[in-house]
Amino acid sequence: MKSLEEARALDAADPLRAFAAEFDLPDGVIYLDGNSLGPPTRKALTRLREAAETEWRHGLIRSWNDADWIDLPKRAGAKIAKLIGADADDVLVCDSVSVNIFKLASALIEKRPGAVLAVDAGEFPTDQYALEGAARMTGAPLIRLEAGETPENAVLIRSLVHYKTAEILDMAAAERIASARCCDIVWDLCHATGLVPIDMTRAGARFAVGCGYKFLNGGPGAPAFVYVAREEANTMTQPLSGWMGHAAPFDFASDYKPADGAARFAAGTPPVLSLIALDAALDLFEGVDLSALETKARALGDCFLACVRDLGLEPMKAPSRRGGHVCLKAGNGHQIMQALIARGVIGDFRAPDLMRFGFSPLFLSFEDVWNAGRALADVLSTEEWKRTEFSRRGKVT
Amino acid sequence: MKSLEEARALDAADPLRAFAAEFDLPDGVIYLDGNSLGPPTRKALTRLREAAETEWRHGLIRSWNDADWIDLPKRAGAKIAKLIGADADDVLVCDSVSVNIFKLASALIEKRPGAVLAVDAGEFPTDQYALEGAARMTGAPLIRLEAGETPENAVLIRSLVHYKTAEILDMAAAERIASARCCDIVWDLCHATGLVPIDMTRAGARFAVGCGYKFLNGGPGAPAFVYVAREEANTMTQPLSGWMGHAAPFDFASDYKPADGAARFAAGTPPVLSLIALDAALDLFEGVDLSALETKARALGDCFLACVRDLGLEPMKAPSRRGGHVCLKAGNGHQIMQALIARGVIGDFRAPDLMRFGFSPLFLSFEDVWNAGRALADVLSTEEWKRTEFSRRGKVT
Numbered sequence: 001m002k003s004l005e006e007a008r009a010l011d012a013a014d015p016l017r018a019f020a021a022e023f024d025l026p027d028g029v030i031y032l033d034g035n036s037l038g039p040p041t042r043k044a045l046t047r048l049r050e051a052a053e054t055e056w057r058h059g060l061i062r063s064w065n066d067a068d069w070i071d072l073p074k075r076a077g078a079k080i081a082k083l084i085g086a087d088a089d090d091v092l093v094c095d096s097v098s099v100n101i102f103k104l105a106s107a108l109i110e111k112r113p114g115a116v117l118a119v120d121a122g123e124f125p126t127d128q129y130a131l132e133g134a135a136r137m138t139g140a141p142l143i144r145l146e147a148g149e150t151p152e153n154a155v156l157i158r159s160l161v162h163y164k165t166a167e168i169l170d171m172a173a174a175e176r177i178a179s180a181r182c183c184d185i186v187w188d189l190c191h192a193t194g195l196v197p198i199d200m201t202r203a204g205a206r207f208a209v210g211c212g213y214k215f216l217n218g219g220p221g222a223p224a225f226v227y228v229a230r231e232e233a234n235t236m237t238q239p240l241s242g243w244m245g246h247a248a249p250f251d252f253a254s255d256y257k258p259a260d261g262a263a264r265f266a267a268g269t270p271p272v273l274s275l276i277a278l279d280a281a282l283d284l285f286e287g288v289d290l291s292a293l294e295t296k297a298r299a300l301g302d303c304f305l306a307c308v309r310d311l312g313l314e315p316m317k318a319p320s321r322r323g324g325h326v327c328l329k330a331g332n333g334h335q336i337m338q339a340l341i342a343r344g345v346i347g348d349f350r351a352p353d354l355m356r357f358g359f360s361p362l363f364l365s366f367e368d369v370w371n372a373g374r375a376l377a378d379v380l381s382t383e384e385w386k387r388t389e390f391s392r393r394g395k396v397t
Numbered sequence: 398m399k400s401l402e403e404a405r406a407l408d409a410a411d412p413l414r415a416f417a418a419e420f421d422l423p424d425g426v427i428y429l430d431g432n433s434l435g436p437p438t439r440k441a442l443t444r445l446r447e448a449a450e451t452e453w454r455h456g457l458i459r460s461w462n463d464a465d466w467i468d469l470p471k472r473a474g475a476k477i478a479k480l481i482g483a484d485a486d487d488v489l490v491c492d493s494v495s496v497n498i499f500k501l502a503s504a505l506i507e508k509r510p511g512a513v514l515a516v517d518a519g520e521f522p523t524d525q526y527a528l529e530g531a532a533r534m535t536g537a538p539l540i541r542l543e544a545g546e547t548p549e550n551a552v553l554i555r556s557l558v559h560y561k562t563a564e565i566l567d568m569a570a571a572e573r574i575a576s577a578r579c580c581d582i583v584w585d586l587c588h589a590t591g592l593v594p595i596d597m598t599r600a601g602a603r604f605a606v607g608c609g610y611k612f613l614n615g616g617p618g619a620p621a622f623v624y625v626a627r628e629e630a631n632t633m634t635q636p637l638s639g640w641m642g643h644a645a646p647f648d649f650a651s652d653y654k655p656a657d658g659a660a661r662f663a664a665g666t667p668p669v670l671s672l673i674a675l676d677a678a679l680d681l682f683e684g685v686d687l688s689a690l691e692t693k694a695r696a697l698g699d700c701f702l703a704c705v706r707d708l709g710l711e712p713m714k715a716p717s718r719r720g721g722h723v724c725l726k727a728g729n730g731h732q733i734m735q736a737l738i739a740r741g742v743i744g745d746f747r748a749p750d751l752m753r754f755g756f757s758p759l760f761l762s763f764e765d766v767w768n769a770g771r772a773l774a775d776v777l778s779t780e781e782w783k784r785t786e787f788s789r790r791g792k793v794t
Contacts, residue, residue, distance in 0.1 A: 026455045037458045045449055048670065052437065052445050056617060058423045061434045061743060069617060096665020098639025099496065106534065121651060126640035126665065129653040133638040137503065137534045144651070213666070220453060220466060220669035241530040242495025243523035252748050254518060254541070256526040268493020268523065269610070272617035273445065274668035346457060351649050 001303040001370060010366040016296055019362040022284055030368045032347040034360030035191060035325045038217030047280035051273060072275050073266060079282040080225050083290065084189060084208065085199030090230055092262045093212065093278065094270060097190060097224045099240065100209040101130035101157060103265055104186045104226065107236040108155040109138040117142045118156040127157045127188055153182045160198065161191035164327055164350060167319030168196055172203040190214060195297055195324045197290040206232050215324060215360060218278030226265045233261045242267035284362065293361045297324040300359035300369050307373025311380055325358040332385060339385035345375045398700040398767060407763035413693055416759040419681055427765045429744040431757025432588060432722045435614030444677035448670060469672050470663060476679040477622050480687065481586060481605065482596030488624045489659045490609065490675065491667060494587060497606040497623045498527035498554060500635040500662055501583045505552040506535040508633060514539045515553040524554045524585055550579045557595065558588035561724055561747060564716030565593055569600040587611060592694055592721045594687040603629050612721060612757060615675030623662045630658045639664035681759065690758045694721040697756035697766050704770025708777050722755040729782060736782035742772045
C-alpha cells in the first residue's frame with residue numbers, strides 16, 4: 001500500500017466495510033488495540049443501559065426470570081459456540097480465563113493421575129500462572145516446553161493465536177500429535193475467537209477457554225468462556241463447585257451434584273451487567289464470515305508493515321498464518337507507543353521491547369492503517385517520542 | 398404497629414429516612430428483597446453509564462490507567478473494609494463468593510496439613526459446595542456440623558447472619574472458641590455486610606468472604622470480596638494464581654510471584670462494568686451509622702411480624718439478635734409469594750416452605766411494611782394465591 005488513494009480503493013472493495021457503522025469510536029482516534037480491549041458496539045451500549053435502568057431498576061430480582069438473566073451464561077455461550085465450531089450446549093460463559101484454565105487443568109489431571117501439566121515457556125503469563133496453581137493443588141508436575149513441543153501423557157495449554165507472534169497454529173495437526181502422545185490440549189482461544197475460523201469439532205479439539213473482551217468486544221474484563229465437548233464434560237468434576245454449576249441450584253440441597261454437560265463448569269453468581277454487554281456484543285457476529293475477518297486482518301497488517309517498512313523498526317518473524325496483530329521491536333518502543341497514543345493512534349506495548357498493533361477487521365479501514373503508518377513515520381522522524389510525557393504506572397496495554 | 402398512622406409516626410422519627418431518595422424504585426412496588434438483590438442507587442446508574450459511554454467508548458484501553466480501572470478491586474475493597482472493621486488494604490473485590498471460599502479454604506488447608514474442613518449442615522448451599530471442591534482438591538476431609546458446633550483442628554465456614562434464620566452470631570465469642578480448638582473461621586458476610594456493624598479486627602477474625610449484590614446494592618452478580626488479615630495474607634498461597642494477583646503483572650514474567658497482602662487473592666481480569674456499579678453503590682455508606690441500619694432493619698422486621706401475627710403463618714424461631722430478614726413458614730408459601738409479587742410486594746421463597754421478607758433499611762419505610770402486611774393479609778383472606786399464575790422455572794429468588 002503506497003498511497004492514500006490505494007488505501008481508499010481497498011476500502012471501497014472491502015466486503016466488511018459496513019460493520020464500522022455498528023461502532024461509535026471517538027473522533028481523532030485510530031484504534032489498533034481491539035485485540036486487547038474491543039470497543040463497544042452501539043447495541044452493547046444500548047443493551048447495557050436497558051439492563052441497568054429497566055431490568056435492574058424496574059425488574060429488580062424478578063429479572064432473573066423475566067429478563068432471563070439466569071440463562072445468560074448459556075445463551076452467550078451458544079453464540080460463541082457458533083464462532084468456534086462447537087455445539088451450542090458445549091460452551092458456557094463464566095469467570096475469567098485464569099479461573100477457567102484452573103478448572104479444566106485440575107479436572108483433567110484428576111481424571112488422569114500420572115499425567116503432567118505442560119505449557120510453552122513463551123505462553124501468555126496468566127496461562128502459566130494458572131497451571132502453577134493447578135500443579136500445586138493436584139500434585140502433578142508442571143513442565144515448560146519449547147515452542148510447539150508436545151510431550152507424552154500431558155495436559156497442556158496452547159494458544160491458537162500467540163499473543164506476541166500472532167502465529168495461528170494448525171489445530172487439527174496439533175490434536176493429531178497430541179492424540180498420538182496421550183495428551184489433552186486445552187486451547188486458549190483469547191486472540192482467536194471472533195477473528196479466525198475455528199472448528200473445534202472437526203479438529204477433534206475437546207477443551208478450550210477464551211476471553212470476551214478482545215475481538216468479541218464484550219467490554220473491559222468481560223466474562224470468559226469455557227468449551228468442553230459433550231462426551232468429556234460429564235466425565236469431569238471441576239474443582240470450583242459452586243451453586244450455579246449445580247444440577248438444581250434452587251433446591252438448596254446440601255450436597256453438590258454437578259449439572260449436565262458444560263454447565264457444570266459454572267461456579268458462583270455471574271456478573272450480570274458485564275455479561276449482558278458481552279451477550280449484546282456477540283450479536284454483531286451473526287452471519288459474519290470468519291474467513292473474511294481473518295483475511296482482512298491479515299491484509300490490514302500486511303499494509304501496515306508495508307507502510308512502515310523503511311522506518312528502521314524490526315518486525316517480528318512473520319508466521320505463515322498470522323492472526324490479528326503485528327509486533328515491531330524497538331528499544332524505545334514504550335516511549336514511541338506513548339507518542340503515538342498522544343496522537344490518537346492507540347496500540348500497546350509488551351515488555352521488554354514490542355510495540356503491538358492490532359487490526360480488528362470489523363471497525364478498521366485501510367485508510368486508518370495508512371494514517372497510522374504515517375503517524376508512526378512522523379513520530380520517528382520528528383523524534384517527538386523523546387518529548388512525550390508518559391505514565392510509568394502498571395498498565396493493561 | 399397497629400395502624401398506618403403509627404407507621405407514619407415511626408417514619409417521621411427515622412434518622413435514616415433521607416436515604417430513600419438516593420434510590421429510584423419503581424412505582425407500585427414494595428421491595429422486600431434487597432437482601433437478595435439490592436436496588437440500584439441513582440449514583441450507581443449514572444456511574445455505570447459514564448463508565449460505558451465515556452470510559453469504555455472514548456477512553457478505550459487507556460481507561461485502565463486514565464480511569465484507574467486497574468485499582469478498582471482495591472478501591473472498592475477499601476470501601477468495604479470500613480464496613481467490616483478491617484484495614485483498607487486487607488479487603489479485595491474479586492470473583493464470586495463460591496470462588497473466594499475455595500481460595501481461602503484451599504490456601505488454609507495447604508498451610509495446615511492434618512486439619513479438616515467443616516461447615517454447618519444448614520449453611521448456605523454454595524458454601525458447602527465450594528468446600529466439597531476444596532476437600533477433593535486438598536484431600537482434607539469435609540465434615541458437616543450441627544448448628545454452632547466447633548470441632549478441633551479445622552478450617553470452617555460460618556455465616557455471620559444466617560440466610561434463613563437471620564440469626565447474627567457473636568463473632569468475637571466464636572473466634573475465642575475457635576482459637577481454643579485450633580480452628581480458623583472463614584466468615585461468610587453475605588447477609589451481614591452493609592447491615593450489621595462488624596469489627597473483624599477487634600473480634601480477632603482474620604478471614605472472610607462476602608457478596609456485593611445484597612445490602613451493598615452493587616448490582617446483579619456484583620463481584621464478591623475477600624478479607625485476609627495482613628499478618629496472614631503473606632503466609633498464604635491461594636490456588637487461583639492469575640495475573641491480576643501477580644506482584645508485577647505487566648512484567649510478563651513466566652513465574653508466578655504473588656502480590657503483597659490481600660491483593661494476592663485476585664485471579665483473572667475483573668468484570669469492570671459490574672465492578673464500577675458496585676464501587677459507586679458503596680459510596681452510599683460513607684458516614685452511615687451501621688448500628689442504625691441494624692436497629693432499623695430489626696424494627697421493620699418486628700413491625701412486619703406484628704402486622705401479620707394473626708394470619709396463621711408460622712414465623713421461624715426468633716433469634717436473640719436478628720439481621721435483615723424474617724421468614725414465615727407456609728406449605729403454600731411459593732404460591733402465596735407469587736400472589737404477593739403480582740401485587741408488587743416482592744419477597745422471595747426458600748425451599749421447601751419459607752417465605753422470606755427482607756428489610757433493607759436504606760430505602761424501606763415503616764409505611765411500606767404496613768402496606769406489605771396488609772397485602773399479605775388480603776392475599777390470604779381472598780385466597781387469590783390459589784389463582785395466581787406463576788413460573789415454575791429455576792429462580793434466583
